[in-house]
Amino acid sequence: MNKFLSLLALALLLSTASMAQSIVSFKAMGHDDEPIYGMIGASAFYLKISPLVEMNGSKLVLYIEPSQALIKDHSFVNVVINERPAYSARLSKDSVQKITINLTPEDLPADKFLKVQVKTLLTVSDDKCKDLDNPAMWVKVKDYSYLSLVKTNTNFFNNVNISNCFESKRAIVYPVNPSLHDLKAVAWAYSRLKKTLNKDIKVYQEDALPDTVRNYIMVGKWGSLQADKKQLINVTPEPGQGLLFLKKALVTYEDSVAKGKAKVKEAVTVPGEILFVTGGDDAGYEKTITALGNMNILNSSFGEYLLIQNAQNNFFKTVEENRTRLSLRQIGGAPNFMSGIGSLTNVYSFKNSDFSFTPKEVELHFVANYSSLTPGDRGYFNIYLNGMLISSERLDATGKLNTSVSINRYQHHKYNTVEAEFRIYPSSGNCINSFTNFFAEIDVDKSYLESKNPFITNDLSFYQYPEAFNSGTTLIVISKEYAKYAASALGEIIYELNNNINANNFPEFTYSDKVGAAELKKYNIVALLSQHDPLIDKMPDAPIRFNQKFRILNNENNKEVYRLSDSVSNGLAQIFYGRSNNAVLVITATGSQQSDAFLAASKSITEQLSTLSSNMCISDVNGNKYLFNINKSSENLEYFDSKSALTRFWETYNLYILLGILVLILMSFLYVRSKVQKSQELFND
DSSP, X not given: OHHHHXXXXXXXXXXXXXXXXXXXXXXXXXXXXXXXXXXXXXXXXXXXXXXXXXXXXXXXXXXXXXXXXXXXGGOEEEEEETTEEEEEEEOOSSSSEEEEEEOOGGGSXXXXXXXXXXXXXOOSSXXXXXXXXXXXXXXXXXXXXXXXXXXXXXXXXXXXXXXXXXXXXXXXXXXXXXXXXXHHHHHHHHHHHHHHOSSOXXXXXXXXXXXXXXXXXXXXXXXXXXHHHHTTOOOOOOTTOEEEEEEEEEEEEEEEEEEXXXXXXXXXXXXXXXXXXXXXXXXXXXXXXXXXXXXXXXXXXXXSEEEESOOOOXXXXXXXXXOOEXXXXXXXXXXXXXXXXXXXXXXXXXXXXGXXXXXXXXXXXXXXXXXXXXXXXXXXXXXXXXXXXXXXXXXXXXXXXXXXXXXXXXXXXXXXXXXXXXXXXXXXXXXXXXXXXXXXXXOXXXXXXXXXXXXXXXXXXXXXXXXXXXXXXXXXXEOGGGGGGOHHHHHHHHHHHTOSSSOOOOOEEEEXXXXXXXXXXXXXXXXXXXXXXXXGGGOTTOSSOTTSOEEEEOTTTOOEXXXXXXXXXXXXXXXXXXXXXXXXXXXXXXXXXHHHHHHHHHHHTTSOOSXXXXXXXXXXXXXXXXXXXXXXXXTTEEESSSSOHHHHHHHHXXXXXXXXXXXXXXXXXXXXXXXXXXXXXXXXX
């Protein structure tokens, strides 16, 4: 009996050690405070769940902050999980209401995204008709709402595979002296992770990998992997073969754990994963890199390793593609049946880079069906772009909506939000009976966005990045001596070039010393160069010569607004048209923190810029960034290390020299005049 109890206690201890509670806030998952407006409102959250989570015992905790004007006894909140009702209740008297829901395995669909919908029915007064447009009708789902997840190592070896391991990766590791293939692998792995994660992605050289990082991607050809890493891989790729191999293990380490007021050392066991991206030789390695860019291959790899004999990605660009018209479904719109009165809204997002080219004008076309209005009712269909009303059309008795509105380049930005709203005002006599009468649905397949004309300018700007690289083949050029600093920035660039609905830009990679005039004309160029790379002198169309020190002056008062300095590491980026009207982006780094400087510049040029004409960006490692519009003949650009000593002396002392010359001329004139007068006096005598 004692033996049985001992075994039972041991089993319980091991079970407890293999399970841990993890708290993940909505803020950490990319969700800020989410307001829900109107009498009848709803908001949805899609939360990715790790395969290591045990749903039994896990909880969803929501914090709901209601408007102070609501009649809480007559206002309701409903929570729907995986399309099934999970909670319904009146609002409580608390200023912030806490809702706790126990989760079950049935709440999590096969795609491992927990879908949580919060639906509300709100009341401010006893007259529903007056409540329709009352701005006090709102609640907020707070960003400190959280998931309390039970993580277990029990099914770690069975549940984790190549297809679902990317969500847990936070870092990429590459060899100390990376080859072009290594940099290419880092770039595509980075792009894949960034599409999955909301957090920063760390990139390390192999010799700088912290001990605390236990879940990462390691890239490198088979021959360049260290012996201790090869021992973790039980499949050896042949020449010409690529390999993705996921090594899983439980890692035990000592950690400080608070117990009361004291901290004690305890052994902690956590899952450790390394996803190896490798190949038997360069050809095989290249196949693995190609597979990294194919989501279909990755999402269907349910094992621990994948040997790649042939790799082709049909999504990669081989011919010019026309992406001038995009349906709402293509940009992420889903069918949504709406009913009620007041404001019924759908929101859609699109980027300029979703189109084949930067649009000068975009047509928004909506097709929808809606129920007929009763006599005296008033209905409108409103379109908002980035929060501004751009169109309003009255609904008629046909029940059919077919409308368009065009927006120009000054109205839309690099990243845009379109809000389509049905707003219904029932007649006063029928208000009470009209709450469930009206319904509408936008046809997301027949509704579309269409770019009418390309935005063409004499000078290329960051507003046109990255879609300026959609046409033709892109060549990524790297200074060999700066290759090890460029890995993270290359990941950002690959991500942006493919951050659209048709990810199809697979650039070629080369070193700068292999690039001549022919390549500079043949390809779109993205160059990550050292400041004094000779290739810079082969780009005569560049607005600024990065290999020289410069300063930028204010056009109005000629005062200095920026001077390049090596005391702070800066990332410098400029974009322009090359000799054959091809797009060229050049990024360089100064100072001692070249890797951070490259990354800062590559991130800054992709942000929602406020100007259409910025072609020069300076971003330092402290988060400061400056945007300029510069051309080669700009009077506000001055190089201060290209002048001779005589030139600099003249610019410094020219006024004094001219004044001295003027004084000498005057003195000479007076001297000659005095001599002439004396001569005349002698002659007269």
